[in-house]
Amino acid sequence: MYCPECRCEYEDGIKVCADCKIDLVEGLPPEEIKEDEQIKWVEVCNPLDLNQVIFIKSLLQSESIPFSIEGENLDRLYGPIRLVPLRVFVPRKYAKLALDLLKDLK
Numbered sequence: 001m002y003c004p005e006c007r008c009e010y011e012d013g014i015k016v017c018a019d020c021k022i023d024l025v026e027g028l029p030p031e032e033i034k035e036d037e038q039i040k041w042v043e044v045c046n047p048l049d050l051n052q053v054i055f056i057k058s059l060l061q062s063e064s065i066p067f068s069i070e071g072e073n074l075d076r077l078y079g080p081i082r083l084v085p086l087r088v089f090v091p092r093k094y095a096k097l098a099l100d101l102l103k104d105l106k
């Protein structure tokens with residue numbers, strides 16, 4: 001028997017988790033793995049403007065590196081003066097490759 005909350009395994013005959021005080025179940029569903037929690041995103045670049053963002057995107061896409069860009073869609077909210085810095089993130093396992101690609105931009 002298993003506790004659905006803390007996923008502890010208990011011997012047969014025990015019906016309630018000692019820690020969580022909830023009913024045990026016969027079998028546990030496979031643990032859900034959320035992609036977002038698995039990927040550690042690393043900041044690799046602070047583009048100066050959206051033109052640079054477009055260029056960086058094309059570089060990353062050409063190497064099939066997944067990326068996430070923060071601040072990209074805030075231009076229209078804040079007008080021509082950029083108050084929110086642009087930040088480019090890639091999953092940690094791609095960080096070295098991305099940094100290598102983007103090193104000429106700095």
Ligand SMILES: [Zn+2]
Pocket residue numbers: 003004005006007008017018019020021
């Ligand atoms: Zn429990």
